[in-house]
Amino acid sequence: MSVSDEPDVRVELTNTSLRPGAELAGAFVIAGGPPGDAESVELSVLWHTSGKGTEDLALVYYAAWTAADGTLSGMPNPHPFAVRLPRTPWSYDGELVKIHWVARVRVRYGETGEVVREAAFTLSGATDTPARNAD
Amino acid sequence: MAAFRPNRAVGCFLFVWGGMFALVGSVFLVAVLLAAFNAPQQNNGLVWVFAVVALLPLALGVGGIAFAVRIWTKPAEPSPPSPKLSPAAKALGLRLGAGFLLAAVTSVGGVLVAHLQFDLPFLVTGLIFSAPWWVFYLLFRGRLKEFAALTARALPSPEGLAAVTSPSPKLAEWPSVLSSEEWPTVPEVDTSPGRELAHELERADLPAGCRFGCAVGVAVFWNGIVSVFVVSVVRDLIRGQDPGWNPGWFLTPFVLVGLGMIGYAVYAGFQWAVAGLVGRVRLEVSGHPLIPGGRYEVRVSQRGPFGLGGVAVALVCEESATYVAGTSKSTAARVVAEHPAAEHEVLPLATELAVPAGAMHSFKSANNAVSWTVRVSGRVLGGLRYRKEFAACVRPGET
Numbered sequence: 001m002s003v004s005d006e007p008d009v010r011v012e013l014t015n016t017s018l019r020p021g022a023e024l025a026g027a028f029v030i031a032g033g034p035p036g037d038a039e040s041v042e043l044s045v046l047w048h049t050s051g052k053g054t055e056d057l058a059l060v061y062y063a064a065w066t067a068a069d070g071t072l073s074g075m076p077n078p079h080p081f082a083v084r085l086p087r088t089p090w091s092y093d094g095e096l097v098k099i100h101w102v103a104r105v106r107v108r109y110g111e112t113g114e115v116v117r118e119a120a121f122t123l124s125g126a127t128d129t130p131a132r133n134a135d
Numbered sequence: 136m137a138a139f140r141p142n143r144a145v146g147c148f149l150f151v152w153g154g155m156f157a158l159v160g161s162v163f164l165v166a167v168l169l170a171a172f173n174a175p176q177q178n179n180g181l182v183w184v185f186a187v188v189a190l191l192p193l194a195l196g197v198g199g200i201a202f203a204v205r206i207w208t209k210p211a212e213p214s215p216p217s218p219k220l221s222p223a224a225k226a227l228g229l230r231l232g233a234g235f236l237l238a239a240v241t242s243v244g245g246v247l248v249a250h251l252q253f254d255l256p257f258l259v260t261g262l263i264f265s266a267p268w269w270v271f272y273l274l275f276r277g278r279l280k281e282f283a284a285l286t287a288r289a290l291p292s293p294e295g296l297a298a299v300t301s302p303s304p305k306l307a308e309w310p311s312v313l314s315s316e317e318w319p320t321v322p323e324v325d326t327s328p329g330r331e332l333a334h335e336l337e338r339a340d341l342p343a344g345c346r347f348g349c350a351v352g353v354a355v356f357w358n359g360i361v362s363v364f365v366v367s368v369v370r371d372l373i374r375g376q377d378p379g380w381n382p383g384w385f386l387t388p389f390v391l392v393g394l395g396m397i398g399y400a401v402y403a404g405f406q407w408a409v410a411g412l413v414g415r416v417r418l419e420v421s422g423h424p425l426i427p428g429g430r431y432e433v434r435v436s437q438r439g440p441f442g443l444g445g446v447a448v449a450l451v452c453e454e455s456a457t458y459v460a461g462t463s464k465s466t467a468a469r470v471v472a473e474h475p476a477a478e479h480e481v482l483p484l485a486t487e488l489a490v491p492a493g494a495m496h497s498f499k500s501a502n503n504a505v506s507w508t509v510r511v512s513g514r515v516l517g518g519l520r521y522r523k524e525f526a527a528c529v530r531p532g533e534t
Contacts, residue, residue, distance in 0.1 A: 020531060043399040051501045052467050056500035059317075064296040087531060089320040092495050095357025095471050096454040097503045106292050111223065112284040125531045126427065126493045 005022050010121040011105050015030040020087035020125045028105045028117070029078035035109040040066040041075060042106040047081045047123075052096045060086060146206040153199020155239060160193025162243045163264060170250050172256070185261055215326075224285035231275060231282055238271035322499040324528035329419035331434055336418050337506045339526035343410040347403040354396035361389045409519045414439015416511055416523050420488065424530035425450075425470060425507070428492035435511055436483040443482050443521060447512040450474040450488055450527070452495070457502040473510075483512075490529060497528045 008031035020025060024045060034041055045061040061083040065075040081103075092099040102118040109115075162421040167185045220228065245263040249255045255263075272279075272421040291299070326334040364386055414437060421432040437443055452472040459466055472494075490508070498505040507529045 042292055044298075046294060046297070047501060051456055051503070053458050056502050056504040057293060057297050057502070059294060060298050061515055062294055064295065064298075067374070079208050086319045088496060089498050089500075090496060090531070092498070094454050094495070094505065096456040096469050097498075097505060104294065106294065108292075111221065112288050113516055114288075116169065121311065126495075 003048055005035070006113070006115050007038070007107050007109065008032070009105055009107055009117040011103055011117050013119045013121055016119070016121040018085060018121055018123050020090070020123060021037050021082050021085060022123075023082055024103065024121065025080070025082045026103055026119060027080040028077045028103075030107065033077055034072060034075070034107065035113075037110050038067060038072060039070060039108040039110075040064055040068075040106075041108075043079065043081060044106075045081075045085075045101075045103050046098055047101045050098045051094070051098060061097060085123055087125075089124065090124045128131070143333040149199045149206070150203035153196045153201075154202060155196070155235065156199060157196025158193040160189050160191065160196055161460065162187035163246060164193060166243075166246050167248060185257060185264075185276060188261070188264075190506045204392050205332055215325070215338060216394045220289045220363075221285060224289065227278060227282050227285065227436055231278060234271050234275055236266040241267040242522045266443050318530060320498050320500055321496055322504075322528065324424070324526050326423050329434075330417075332419035332421045334420050334423040336420060336423070336525035339506075339524040343403070343407040346401070348398070348478060349406040350400035354393070357396055360395040361386070365390065382523070386443075408434040410522050411439065412439065412441045412515050412519070413443050413521050414441075416443070418483075418509055418511060418525045420509075420527075424497075424528040425488075425490045426532040427490050427494040427496070427529060428532070429490050431488045431489045431490075432485065433509070434483065434485045441515050443513040443515055444517075446477065446480045446482055446484060446511065447475065448480075448484070448486060448488070449510050449512075450475040450476060451488065451508050451524070452529075453506050453508070455504045455506065494529055496531050 003035050009028065010031070011026065011028045013024065013026035015022075015025070028043060030041070042062070042064045044063075045046040046057055046059045048057040049055055053070060062082070063081075083103075085101075090098050093103055097102075101121050101123050102117065104118045106116045156213060164186060167189055169188075214433065242264050245267070246260055249260050249263045290296075314387050326336055335480040417438075417480045421434075422429065433448060435446065435448060449468055450473070451469055453470050455466055456467040457466045459465075472491075474491060476488045476490065477484060480486070493503050497507055507527045508524040509527050510522065510524050512520070515521055
């Protein structure tokens with residue numbers, strides 16, 4: 001499958017700077033709907049680490065629509081979502097450790113095709129975000 | 136949903152491929168060694184090169200089998216969905232497997248025939264061994280990439296995997312579990328009731344006596360083994376005998392490492408002695424966990440034979456990251472922030488500890504951590520340095 005056949009997936013959030021415990025609201029849309037040979041669409045809200053260490057990842061919301069179980073055809077498009085966020089971990093931009101929050105949509109289609117789109121946001125209770133340790 | 140046993144499937148895959156690698160490696164190794172012993176006059180050093188080449192697939196194979204056994208014997212845990220290979224992937228996998236087997240048989244058979252039938256030189260034997268693998272790689276290079284892509288597709292996405300394998304929260308229970316877990320990823324740090332203030336912090340680092348004991352144990356173990364070889368070589372040299380190999384090149388790195396261990400053991404012993412001179416240092420705080428933007432009363436006291444002077448107290452933030460390097464895990468740590476609370480004091484002292492308003496909270500996940508400690512440092516007997524770390528938790532305030 002050529003690049004031009006990639007589905008056009010967009011993820012948008014109403015607010016990208018959130019306080020602990022706040023509600024994340026947004027929507028994703030697949031322009032023209034999922035491809036005919038789409039295998040699955042996954043929506044997740046998660047935090048993950050980057051930096052020197054092995055990546056850690058944890059979900060606070062996950063939903064999947066698959067062709068195998070017949071849910072893909074009934075998936076709303078555009079699909080709005082609202083997720084209550086936990087109070088921690090805060091977004092963090094350290095030297096060895098960084099913590100990122102994202103809403104991620106993954107579309108798998110064809111034999112090997114895959115599109116991943118993310119919308120990043122920050123979660124922090126600090127006065128300046130993302131959190132840091134300097135005075 | 137049916138009970139999936141993907142671990143067993145992966146184990147079978149590793150066992151089969153590991154077995155093939157081990158078979159190829161061991162047969163080649165035996166052939167090389169047989170050739171070396173049967174025709175020692177041809178042993179011009181290449182035999183050891185071929186032996187090492189044979190050890191690589193053997194080691195890979197044994198590692199694969201060991202990993203498979205480990206997977207099979209591992210206690211049951213939440214399993215990700217079983218990888219479901221498409222028919223195209225299965226067909227391609229079969230073709231690749233057949234090609235691999237053909238290359239293995241040709242390679243090993245060629246080596247045996249070349250040596251036993253024609254008694255060819257080692258260099259030619261090596262070429263005969265490696266040629267089928269190169270042909271296999273050149274013919275199937277594109278197919279290997281395709282198979283890797285198809286296999287990757289058969290695996291669940293990282294998010295799907297996390298959704299199934301995360302021990303908590305369970306997918307079906309979201310978001311109720313999340314809301315009940317008040318501070319996800321913020322580790323609990325235990326304290327005990329203080330005498331003057333509300334909390335007494337516990338030490339975060341390993342006691343100096345434990346460090347010394349561990350250092351001595353490791354140094355004795357390492358140097359004990361190395362000394363067997365060193366004594367043997369020295370005895371040969373004293374008797375004027377040739378050890379038959381060059382001991383200098385081989386033993387020097389091991390001896391240097393051993394000396395380094397002895398040096399660290401001496402240093403740890405010195406630290407232990409200093410800790411004994413200082414005695415017990417206690418640190419109490421008026422509140423815990425610490426909240427960003429908060430100010431806390433701190434008291435540091437000492438009970439020991441010699442007074443600690445030039446005492447400094449600081450709130451310290453350290454990041455640590457665990458990563459895989461080769462076949463082992465390593466952890467890197469770095470102090471990223473220090474917030475002094477007192478300097479050049481004598482004990483007992485009372486001071487105020489301020490947590491910056493923008494400070495990151497304590498954080499711990501499987502491979503990454505942000506840790507906070509209160510460090511007390513000073514000098515005893517006029518010059519001997521002393522340091523002790525107390526574990527603290529910085530937690531966001533109620534929101």
